[in-house]
Amino acid sequence: MNLLFLNIGTQELILLLLFIPQFLVIYTLYNIVTNNKFTNDKKLLWVVVVFLFNIIGSILYWMIETKKPEAY
Numbered sequence: 001m002n003l004l005f006l007n008i009g010t011q012e013l014i015l016l017l018l019f020i021p022q023f024l025v026i027y028t029l030y031n032i033v034t035n036n037k038f039t040n041d042k043k044l045l046w047v048v049v050v051f052l053f054n055i056i057g058s059i060l061y062w063m064i065e066t067k068k069p070e071a072y
Helices: 010-034 040-052 054-065
Strands: none
Touching: 010 040, 010 054, 040 054
8 A cells, every 4th residue: 555645655654653643642741741830730640641541641631721711
């Protein structure tokens, strides 16, 4: 199977499908650690959730925490 319009083959596609979710997890962990509006307890909770439930934890974080308006 060749995806000629992308100029990648099956092996490259498999590698992309394996590594793209890991980049999401790494970016989510970076965002959690550098987020100043969280307390340390909340940061630790989200890091544990993302480590235990990799992709699902990352998606939950982005769905729950980024939709909340900032309190002034």
